Amino acid sequence: MTASRYFKINDNRIELSMQPRERIILALDVAEYGEAVRIVNKFKKHIDVFKVGSELFTSVGPKLVEKIHSAGKKVFLDLKFHDIPNTVAKSAVAAARLGVFMFNVHTLGGLEMMKQAAQALRKVSLKENVERPRIIGVTILTSIDQAALRDELGVSLRMSAQVKHLAGLAHNAGLDGVVASPEDAERIRSHYGKDFLIVAPGIRPSWAAADDQKRTLTPKEALRRGADYLVIGRAVLSQPDPVKALKRIEEEIENFS
């Protein structure tokens, strides 16, 4: 894997050489403002990007995003927008105005939805001089396995083909990348090139429990397959010594800096 990638900020290509700490996004999967702030304070020396998901955002709202920004850290707003194009485009503008570093939409919302969101972002960032957040498409959740894809969602394609198809839609719509299982990273990277970001949840070091995730890989293997960012929650926060667990993961991925 190459040591650096390019990606676009306000449509300029910028080279980014990523250290292990920059590759790990810590998932703040808690419901209370105070608890989230405690985690941010504990990890701000070690982590650059914190993920704010639907539980936390629904409970506490934008004030937590502002708090993370005031600590000099970045936010991945993981609200997985999935609605009609007009609504998602307006949500994208709201995310840009919040100043988040990254947010996501469901690729299953379709090409037009993703296109309009990406276009709205470009417009608002130019007009209001705000930094354009990376917009990332969720392919198939890492908690869904092949049987659920077929029997519950009624998709007859194999998982890998379905993920590749959805990643292609995101690419065509002008998104910056996708959220995908680390198992699919290699395939996505080989089809959509080095500028297309791959954000991988479902990360489990060999010493951590799988919990509800079905398609998991170790941090090192996920990076080896081409993931740019690793979203990690319980493998750090549920450990007896979370900071030690994070350091252990950082050591495991050191070679990829």
Ligand code: C5P
């Ligand atoms: O605790 P764990 O590391 O499994 O947490 C993974 C995080 O990544 C959770 O916050 C979950 O919502 C999020 N996520 C995911 N699968 C996706 C997209 C996001 O697990 N496809």
